[in-house]
Amino acid sequence: MATENHGTVESTEAPGHESGGLPQLQFQHWGGQIVWLLLIFAVLYVVLSKGLLPRVSGAIDERGAKIAGDIADARRLKDEAEVQARAAAAEVAEARAKAQKTAADAKAKASAQAAERQAKEEAVLAEKLAAAEASIQTARDEAMSHVRTVAEETAGAIVEKLTGKAASAAELKAALA
Amino acid sequence: MADPMHQFQIQKIVEVPPVKVPGLGYIDLSITNSVFAMLLAATLVIVFYAIAARKAVVPGRLQTVGEMLYGLVDGLAESIIGHEGKKFLPFVFTLFAFVLFMNIQGMFLVFTSTSQLAVTLTLGLLVILTVVGVGFAKNGIKFFKLFAPSGVPGWILPLVVLIEIVSFLVRPLTLALRLFGNMVGGHVVLKIFAGFVVALGGLGVLGWAGAALALTSVVALTALEFMVAFLQAFVFAVLTCVYLNDVVHLDSH
Numbered sequence: 001m002a003t004e005n006h007g008t009v010e011s012t013e014a015p016g017h018e019s020g021g022l023p024q025l026q027f028q029h030w031g032g033q034i035v036w037l038l039l040i041f042a043v044l045y046v047v048l049s050k051g052l053l054p055r056v057s058g059a060i061d062e063r064g065a066k067i068a069g070d071i072a073d074a075r076r077l078k079d080e081a082e083v084q085a086r087a088a089a090a091e092v093a094e095a096r097a098k099a100q101k102t103a104a105d106a107k108a109k110a111s112a113q114a115a116e117r118q119a120k121e122e123a124v125l126a127e128k129l130a131a132a133e134a135s136i137q138t139a140r141d142e143a144m145s146h147v148r149t150v151a152e153e154t155a156g157a158i159v160e161k162l163t164g165k166a167a168s169a170a171e172l173k174a175a176l177a
Numbered sequence: 178m179a180d181p182m183h184q185f186q187i188q189k190i191v192e193v194p195p196v197k198v199p200g201l202g203y204i205d206l207s208i209t210n211s212v213f214a215m216l217l218a219a220t221l222v223i224v225f226y227a228i229a230a231r232k233a234v235v236p237g238r239l240q241t242v243g244e245m246l247y248g249l250v251d252g253l254a255e256s257i258i259g260h261e262g263k264k265f266l267p268f269v270f271t272l273f274a275f276v277l278f279m280n281i282q283g284m285f286l287v288f289t290s291t292s293q294l295a296v297t298l299t300l301g302l303l304v305i306l307t308v309v310g311v312g313f314a315k316n317g318i319k320f321f322k323l324f325a326p327s328g329v330p331g332w333i334l335p336l337v338v339l340i341e342i343v344s345f346l347v348r349p350l351t352l353a354l355r356l357f358g359n360m361v362g363g364h365v366v367l368k369i370f371a372g373f374v375v376a377l378g379g380l381g382v383l384g385w386a387g388a389a390l391a392l393t394s395v396v397a398l399t400a401l402e403f404m405v406a407f408l409q410a411f412v413f414a415v416l417t418c419v420y421l422n423d424v425v426h427l428d429s430h
Contacts, residue, residue, distance in 0.1 A: 029209065
């Protein structure tokens, strides 16, 4: 504001303002300013109201609509993703249950087979044991029967030696019974 | 010291022969510095909004400022006039933008059109005539109810009507003088303090302290004037909305 616009026309200006008072009250300049102002204002109003302001409000509304739309889209996608995540979790749980069942079945089957095989094996062993015991029994019985004969013979030899006379078989049998 | 009022002197830039208007006499339509400033301000508003109204979804700086100003006036009209404010938005916005640009322009260039009483008074009359026009268009003859508020006891009514009429007639004057006074006062004070800087600076070392103080004041006042430039345009828009609201919602007056 320090510099002044010293127009070239100033010298032709009416020297009225030099005597003091507001330059704004020089009424000879009012008419032109008022007419120009009304003209300029009218043009500005028309340009703004018909051309530019609708575009500004349009841009603002469009942005608002786009943001609202984007948020709605995002929300929808999030909901969808949640549904899918829930479905996936359910699937995983199902698969896990299935796998556990399969594992349990396999285990049961394996243990059943193992038990069967063990039982068979035990049966074979028991059979062999029984056969062995039977053969031992036979051998012992036989051995025991031999013991009597040996005892009779020994007793006959001892009697003959002591008495000099052989004892009869009947007498030996009676003595050993 | 330079005459602080000299900055308001109207000077012709382009001479145009006077036009004879029937009933009014000759009107000098020369392009003066005031007219030039108005033309420039209007052009800048249009250029600014031609750039600002680019409709980009992600706005640039100019578009952000343009939309902010638009949103400001939009919010103003909406909050004061209500739903019908949208209809008057272009008018209020044109006033606001025009006055704002003229005020701000005065901070950068040498002439402020809004420091001319002819300009502010015309704007004030424009507002009040629009208010009267809208009032009659909306309410017909009931417009005069504006001057007779409901719920006033009968014996005091003549006095109230008188006061209301005077206050209504004074509105364009207060609108005009408020803007005019703020602009003139600010620029005169700036000019005087700036003059002090030169005058005191010429006095030698002792004067320099005073000159520095005056310079500091000028800087601070310049900042203040920027605020005033915006605030006065805003106040003009607010009062326009208030006056329009009076006649739009006459029933609840």
